[in-house]
Amino acid sequence: MWERIRKGVLLGAVILALSPVMVGRAEIAGDDAFQNLKWQQVHEEERAGVVQSICATEDYIITIENLAEDGETADVVSAYYRKDKDENGNQVEPYTLAKRTQDTVWEHGNGMAYNPHTKEIYVALYTHMIPENRGCIYVMDPETLAYKRTIKISDDYNILGIGYMEDKNQYIIQTNVEGGYSFKILDADFQIVEDLGEYADTAEGDNFQDLEVCGDYIINFPLTLGLGIGDFIHAYSIERREMAAAAQLDFGFENIAADEPESLCELEPGVFLAVVNVTNTEGISTVRFYRTELPYYFQVKLSAENGTVKEVPEKVLRGERVSFSYKAKEGYEPEALRINGKKVSLGKEDKKYLLDNIQEDQNVQVLFRKIPFPVATAAAFGIIAAAAAAAIGIYYRMLQVRRERRRKARQARKRRQQLLREAQEEIMI
Template identity: 35%
Template structure:
């Protein structure tokens, strides 16, 4: 029940505060260990004739092995030079003996890791014989190899069969053994368990040995109990929380009794395994170098990147592209903690000849906004507005009744306008502006009306340009006759405009005259016209006859003379 409560708390913590997944230099894929042959590297003697190596880790100076002896007696920590230089810089054979300390019982000592921040060795006790050491880790100094303290990690009824420090996350990965099986736990730098990866399965007939963490992968070794010689490497993904590969450990030579006991990484992509070998007892080391990838971690604040986590082969190339969110612009670019010139890399950055992990962080800042203050006289205009730098601002305006556009002033200066323009676009705003739109009264014209023999509607002294104006008229008497309609002194069709005339889209002043006469006047006019026509015809006829008589008289005179 207590264990269930603890796991529930751990799961809740993980849901509320999930692990920040930090990508780092890692395996190209879990399958890089498939069918590889582990080459013999070197060999060392045990310190205790009854000793058997159980764990191994690499510090900044040493390759350290934990040699487990008789139960209840002190175990031995043995340091071998990691490189061909000793502490004082003198040349030594690589992996040659440096020192050992035998003073403390580390129980089974099934796993070990190095924390460079504290310069300490952290040792997993395995299944302890002392019940007080359940749920505990033991600490030794990485230089002197001397025991320092024991840490109680959890009160759960568990033991730790493996431990490794992940420098990229500043976290520990622990392998917990309990009655329900094995699981991995992720703990912070103070050994507070953050969450648990449960259900770590092992193949029947094998036992878990040491492991190391490389990027997202837990690289664990196991030993075949029944065969006595079969060893396996198992790969677990921290992010996927499951096993992603299991491969046979093919060592370059053969020993009748050999257990793969410890594993660690000593160079990028290079792993070394320590094995216990019987008859005589000794430690043999095997190594292999596998393909790796470096990771480019990219993130953008107030923007986006094409990929956030990119894997690149050694000496490879990686292009990171980025773009801002709306209304943001590039503020800073940080590469591995150092800012670079943003003007040189406005939208992309390329990592070339990659030889390590990189981080690129792009931060976008809010684009400044500028106030555009608008005003209008005798009309309306778009409201004042704050506009992002570089944007356009369209100002629309409308005159009051009987007004028209006179001018548009930008910061007091007139801009070109055309006709009955109703908008103006302020392009590529780079600062504050004042827009003043002025409207003037539309010109007015006069309509003068006159009528004879009737009544007519009044004209007007103020008709706005473009308006229509209708004039109605009628005779004084029913028996009156519409003689004519004159618009600006010119007759228009009296049949078309019998009772009214409408001036349309007025563009100037006008006059209208309407003339009515009594209905007998047309008859008189007709009679007079007929008489005039008859008299005119008679006169014309008389003149023609007289001319003919004169012409004939002259002709007879010419004949007589002849």
């Protein structure tokens, strides 16, 4: 019997381990989120070649500028500051150049993806001017910007773009025309585990730039240069395996003769940075960075200890506010909130709290404390002591009065007894 129980427990544990964990997640707010995006230019500089791809690490925004398609000319890799402080805590200007190298031929350098766990950047080459690079990706060190090694994916096609799905520890690649422009999912060892199919017949344009993965969406720019139809952004649904959105782009160009959106990366949840090559009407070629925020759902999770908290919508759009109420159980009172690990004090009489301008997931815990037994103050002790002393004084005075009365009563009795004796003696005489 015990052996059957043991096997049953083990089987249950295996099933639990293999079952998907159903958890909510922050996410782009649907297919319509890609429409009418507002783009803010945050950087511009002159270029010698074509900036093909971009990715973001913890500290840097990294680009590859392709200078020639000859298999011999080394390309330019640049790292720009992502934040207002560098890795050493020094104040810097975001989007300004931090470092630059030119020591490796990155082929076309069409795509990049950064894995924060391996601390490596994976480069989709697209071309193979160097014959042995067919179907390969290069690995880059994000600190030195140097080449590390080569990973072979296939002998049948080249890789157009690559993205990393951190929640699944998987990669998504897009093949070139020889692979049907298909999307494929790779495991952590870069082995193909799933083919998501081909979408070229639903796309704007006839080729593709690099890609980025965000939740259920694969996002990229189709190549529309010279087609006269403007710029577009594509969003493919991984779950539905179909084109979810093909939205027209408006960067607000002025005096621009030609432009080509090449690549984009995610800086924060739903916040993207695009790299666009432009040539103005005077013939000057530059590269620009454009920033945009997509409508984005964040999670709000509420919990309470020694009390209750009113539920709120689990998903809240970026920038919205959420108000919730809470109530302590008998014998407890509000103490504090813990919001994403940060403690916020509460008043004893407070019953509501407002989360304003939500810009990230909110994990809120309402803390209640046991109402302490009343403790007398020094002044109260003084009053009590004075009252007690007065009461004791009164009691002793009452005792003294009683003693005096008893003493006088005894003296009166003795006097009466003496008078009685004297009267009896006179009678006898």
